[in-house]
Amino acid sequence: MSRVCVIGAGLGGLALAIRLQSSGAETTLIEAHEAPGGQCRSQTREGFTFDSGPAALAEPAAVAELWQLAGGDMAEDVELLPLELLHRFNWPDGTLLDVTSGIAGGASDGGAAMRREVARIAPDDAAGYEEFLRWSDQALREGTAPWRVAARRDLTNLARSAPMFARHQAWRSAYGTVARFIKSEPLREAISLAALAEGANPFASGAFHALDHKRELDHGLWWPKGGFGKLAAAMASRFEQLGGTLVARDPVLHIHTLGDRASEVECVSGWRQRFDAVASSADMMHTYRDLLGSSNRGPEMARKLLRRSFAPSMFTVHFGVEGSWPGIPHNTVLMGQRYKGMAQDIFEHGLLPRDFIVFLTHASLTDPGLAPPGKSTFRAKIVVANQAQLPIDWDQAGPLIERRILDEVGRRLIPDLADRLVTKFHVSPRDLALDFNMWAGSASGFAATRNQSVWPPVGERDASLRNLYFAGIGARPGGGLAGVLTSARVAAKRILEEQR
Numbered sequence: 001m002s003r004v005c006v007i008g009a010g011l012g013g014l015a016l017a018i019r020l021q022s023s024g025a026e027t028t029l030i031e032a033h034e035a036p037g038g039q040c041r042s043q044t045r046e047g048f049t050f051d052s053g054p055a056a057l058a059e060p061a062a063v064a065e066l067w068q069l070a071g072g073d074m075a076e077d078v079e080l081l082p083l084e085l086l087h088r089f090n091w092p093d094g095t096l097l098d099v100t101s102g103i104a105g106g107a108s109d110g111g112a113a114m115r116r117e118v119a120r121i122a123p124d125d126a127a128g129y130e131e132f133l134r135w136s137d138q139a140l141r142e143g144t145a146p147w148r149v150a151a152r153r154d155l156t157n158l159a160r161s162a163p164m165f166a167r168h169q170a171w172r173s174a175y176g177t178v179a180r181f182i183k184s185e186p187l188r189e190a191i192s193l194a195a196l197a198e199g200a201n202p203f204a205s206g207a208f209h210a211l212d213h214k215r216e217l218d219h220g221l222w223w224p225k226g227g228f229g230k231l232a233a234a235m236a237s238r239f240e241q242l243g244g245t246l247v248a249r250d251p252v253l254h255i256h257t258l259g260d261r262a263s264e265v266e267c268v269s270g271w272r273q274r275f276d277a278v279a280s281s282a283d284m285m286h287t288y289r290d291l292l293g294s295s296n297r298g299p300e301m302a303r304k305l306l307r308r309s310f311a312p313s314m315f316t317v318h319f320g321v322e323g324s325w326p327g328i329p330h331n332t333v334l335m336g337q338r339y340k341g342m343a344q345d346i347f348e349h350g351l352l353p354r355d356f357i358v359f360l361t362h363a364s365l366t367d368p369g370l371a372p373p374g375k376s377t378f379r380a381k382i383v384v385a386n387q388a389q390l391p392i393d394w395d396q397a398g399p400l401i402e403r404r405i406l407d408e409v410g411r412r413l414i415p416d417l418a419d420r421l422v423t424k425f426h427v428s429p430r431d432l433a434l435d436f437n438m439w440a441g442s443a444s445g446f447a448a449t450r451n452q453s454v455w456p457p458v459g460e461r462d463a464s465l466r467n468l469y470f471a472g473i474g475a476r477p478g479g480g481l482a483g484v485l486t487s488a489r490v491a492a493k494r495i496l497e498e499q500r
């Protein structure tokens with residue numbers, strides 16, 4: 001069986017490595033950092049555990065499947081805690097909207113709680129909301145699947161998927177799709193906002209970005225006890241139990257090529273090894289420009305990729321506070337004064353908007369072990385333009401933006417926040433670029449615009465180097481964690497089929 005090298009132990013690389021190793025490929029997973037997890041890593045400061053990746057896990061079955069492949073049960077290693085309330089939307093005028101899945105307690109309420117919220121906040125939209133749910137249901141069941149999981153995003157598959165794109169009016173934006181059914185502006189914003197949380201513009205991403213609402217109602221949202229860093233560590237140890245080799249704290253420096261093949265991988269330490277196939281789950285620009293920099297293919301592809309548009313970045317403030325806040329749910333979205341204008345500032349004008357949408361995560365509410373007794377762990381995230389669009393000095397801007405975000409949280413939720421702070425730090429686009437080799441600090445690789453999400457695909461295999469593959473957020477732009485896990489499934493299938 002073939003020997004495969006996977007570069008990068010984020011959730012994408014870990015998922016791919018487990019799939020390959022459990023199918024008999026001798027797999028070596030190389031990570032630049034000491035701990036696995038990539039964007040999903042955890043840090044501990046003054047007794048608080050801060051998680052840097054997603055605010056919750058949607059569709060946990062995609063992760064549980066990895067344990068099944070490894071011959072185990074996810075519950076042996078990771079406990080998934082359900083979120084009772086999925087999101088609370090909080091507008092500056094005091095309007096609140098709670099999104100609940102109704103499955104947290106076990107049996108589904110069939111969306112009854114959410115329907116009551118719609119009737120309360122937008123009584124004229126009750127029928128439109130039902131129609132939107134029916135559209136989502138149909139798109140999820142029969143529509144998006146062939147394209148989402150297509151092993152090859154080629155012209156044949158595009159042609160096969162064209163009737164589905166037409167039937168579901170996939171050319172519309174997420175916001176435009178929701179607006180087809182719903183008149184209330186707050187409801188339109190709340191439903192289309194998931195695109196923004198994943199780094200896509202709700203006014204320019206494709207229609208299928210509007211499907212997260214229904215997906216979350218059906219499957220709920222879950223928090224891995226201990227945080228996403230713990231989930232990543234559990235995946236890494238399952239991979240090693242399967243016999244896989246994890247090389248940590250040794251960044252890959254070069255992928256050497258011979259003819260039309262990636263032949264060897266060389267790390268900073270000088271470690272160098274031959275492989276039958278190489279799969280990178282590190283940033284795609286980094287892979288071509290830096291790791292393949294001495295080949296013909298690397299610079300050629302890097303030039304091509306520069307013509308694409310890149311997703312925005314994130315600015316995150318982590319803070320631990322004195323006191324318990326049972327009234328602040330796991331996920332609160334502090335909406336700003338503007339929605340479309342703010343999205344235009346980020347995505348089109350490359351400006352730092354004067355108002356923000358703050359995604360606030362109160363992880364210790366769901367998982368009290370993340371904070372010392374009587375204290376709470378929070379994370380506030382805003383979406384900002386990437387460094388290519390907004391080339392500011394984050395050493396100077398970072399503390400100012402951190403202050404603005406904390407002031408906003410204090411003004412709207414925790415009035416004496418400044419006095420209660422025990423510890424705080426922020427992560428800027430520059431940190432993401434330096435820590436993870438992410439091009440321009442873009443948190444999601446290529447922008448998930450209507451065009452780029454469909455054609456030309458970036459794909460899971462290089463067109464010239466026949467044994468060079470990709471997995472992770474770079475290979476499936478805009479899909480969030482679900483896209484990352486799908487790309488790992490598709491890349492594993494291709495490697496196992498093509499490199500036996």
Ligand SMILES: Cc1cc2nc3c(=O)[nH]c(=O)nc-3n(C[C@H](O)[C@H](O)[C@H](O)COP(=O)(O)OP(=O)(O)OC[C@H]3O[C@@H](n4cnc5c(N)ncnc54)[C@H](O)[C@@H]3O)c2cc1C
Pocket residue numbers: 007008009010011012013030031032033036037038039040052053054055056197198250251252253281282283286314316381435436437443444471472473474479480481482484
């Ligand atoms: C603040 C924040 C909030 C987020 N919120 C959400 C959310 O709500 N919902 C959602 O779905 N997603 C969210 N995401 C995105 C999600 O976390 C990512 O899409 C996902 O974790 C990406 O996984 P990945 O494995 O593709 O990439 P990464 O996690 O970036 O992993 C890539 C790995 O490659 C390693 N690497 C890079 N270069 C090299 C090299 N030369 N040699 C060896 N290793 C290398 C890196 O160290 C890293 O570990 C968020 C991300 C951030 C930063």
